[in-house]
Amino acid sequence: MLVSSSPWLSEEIPADARVKIHVLPPVSGRVGKLSEHPDPLVQAGLLGQGAVLTTSSHQVLAPMSGKVVACDPLSYSFLLHTRQGLRLTIAYGFDTARLMGEKCEFKVRVGDQVKAGQVVLQINPVWLKRQQIPNCCTVTVRNTGKLRALVITSARQVTPQHDTLFTVYA
Template identity: 30%
Template sequence: MTFSIAKPLSYSAPASGEAVMRLNAPATGEVLRLDELPHPLLQTGLLGTGAAINMTTGEVSAPIAAVVQSINIAKAQLVLVHAKGLKLQLQIGQPGEISYGERLKWLVKKGQRCEAGTSLLQSDPLWIKQQDALPVCVLTLLNAGRLGAIVLTSDPKIRINDEDFLALYA
């Protein structure tokens, strides 16, 4: 069994260079860094680098054009793969908070091609809160090894499909 710990990425833009990719907001709500969430695996970056949105509505859309690689209903997770090879995971709730996809309506299937903005799923943020869980959409980059920095939008409030939610730098 092989374990690898990703190098820590910077959260500020490098002095020179353009972003190699920009991701749209997958949900509406308040933008959070992963280290601001209470789950230790997210705080330490062991599940990947990325960001979260404390959702105020339940719609979740594709942040980039990609193919649905997998859907894990039991863990409320979906993995997308961009044509350039970037893999990203969208998860509703923190790990272990939503069991067996309760109150999630999946709108895509494995292998489906999606454009940026394609509706992926619908959730119920109010129900998630009633379960004493955080109604977050967690976006993690699963293969960020060649990236040097990720930059979150400067606006803490974001709407679904807003551009420049997350900029990736090499």
């Protein structure tokens, strides 16, 4: 199981990687690097490494199968522990705490096992945009210690269950 954290991972595929894990997009949208996110903490990688999607999706799906270990309506986010040992944080928007969880509806509970592509969170992107919440969704890996690389897809647009958002190598 992968459990610790480390500095930035390589963005190059290691020639001798033994483990390759594909992480699916939780929403349809335009792929970007975390440096494009409006939150300086996300930009700096303090919340993990991964990718950001610009989206208008109203449902946020599980990017992998695993166990939901946290659902936070204030941050419109959830934490997923995957069967492969990844700890993923999936978050919609930025600066959402002021909304007090309004229009944030979880379709699962903490402790539930979910399958890749299952709806976890339902939101209202039009309402959030009116509240000046950016229409972005981040997927970050929290425990990168045993990983060697995280390679974001070269595709500009991705859709859930058809594309890979990024691949991690160990």
